[in-house]
Amino acid sequence: QKASLDAVIACDRHGRLRFEILDLLNHVVFLAIFDPQGFLTYSVSENEYMEGPEDPEQIREMLGIPLQAEELTALALGDPFFLHVSDPIVRISVDQNALLLDVGSSGPGPRYLVWLDEHKRPAKMFVSRPYSGGRAIGDLQVEYGRYRNIDGVSFPHRIRVAVAGSERVFRVDYQKVLLNESLEEDLFRFVPPVGATHSTELNR
Numbered sequence: 001q002k003a004s005l006d007a008v009i010a011c012d013r014h015g016r017l018r019f020e021i022l023d024l025l026n027h028v029v030f031l032a033i034f035d036p037q038g039f040l041t042y043s044v045s046e047n048e049y050m051e052g053p054e055d056p057e058q059i060r061e062m063l064g065i066p067l068q069a070e071e072l073t074a075l076a077l078g079d080p081f082f083l084h085v086s087d088p089i090v091r092i093s094v095d096q097n098a099l100l101l102d103v104g105s106s107g108p109g110p111r112y113l114v115w116l117d118e119h120k121r122p123a124k125m126f127v128s129r130p131y132s133g134g135r136a137i138g139d140l141q142v143e144y145g146r147y148r149n150i151d152g153v154s155f156p157h158r159i160r161v162a163v164a165g166s167e168r169v170f171r172v173d174y175q176k177v178l179l180n181e182s183l184e185e186d187l188f189r190f191v192p193p194v195g196a197t198h199s200t201e202l203n204r
Contacts, residue, residue: 005021006021006022006026007019007020007021007022008020008022009076010183010187011073011076011077012073012183013077014035014036015034015035015036015069015070015073016033016034016035016069016073016188017033017034017035017069017072017073017076018031018032018033018187018188019031019032019033019034020032027044028044029043029044029045030042030043030044031044031190032062033188033189033190034054034059034069034072034073035054035069035188036054036068036069036070037053037054038051038052038053038054039051039052039053039054039055039058039059039069040190041062042190042192042196046197047193047195047196047197048196048197048198048199049190049192049196049197049198049199050198050199050200051198054068054069056068059072063170064163064168064169064170065140065161065162065163065168065170066138066163067140067161075142075159075161075172076172078122078144078155078156078159079122080112080114080122080125080142081112081127082103082112085103085104085105085109085110085112086105086106086107086109087105087106087107088103088104088105088106089103089104089105089106090102090103091103095115098115098116098117098123099115099116099120100113100114100115100116101113101114101115101116110127110128110129111127111128112125112126112127112128113125113126113127119147119154121144121147121154121156122144122156123143123144123145124141124142124143124144125140125141125142125143125144126139126140126141126142126164127139127140127141127142138163138164138165138166139163139164139165140161140162140163140164141161141162141163141164142159142160142161142162143158143159143160144156144158144159145157145158145159145160146158146173148177150177150178150179151179151180153179155174155177155179156174157173157174157177158171158172158173158174159171159172160172
């Protein structure tokens, strides 16, 4: 099963992200706002919004892959993400002519493998995240490609994320990228429209 959507994404380095799905006339039909504290979604057709604590399962429901809000924001920014590693151990080596960065914990915890290309840009990443809150999250395979220069910054215009051992794949193809733009705080706030229904059903 394959689906393709046109969307607009705005995010910052504080782990906040606004995600809008557009119809053929560029009207917003669905809105999602994520931050490290929680999430909010709004369906325009149903005039219904839903909110709750930050949870990888909610992002899995929407995008097909389990990610924390900070991880999703880092991906949108074209960055590898290194979160929640206590007492990190970092190893650097060469693997098939690519620089390999291996970041793990001295105890139980996540492990990150990042392969860098000849320009020291992320090319591939493997994320092993055994558990979060007692639940298995799932390992991820991330690929970065189609780099283009944006205002002196080499930015990946294709990012592909797959859940290891699954057929689920999430791919972003950027058509237009603006970096270091000033973002209004209102972008990451939501004021319910008149008559909007507040749903309490978090898993739909």
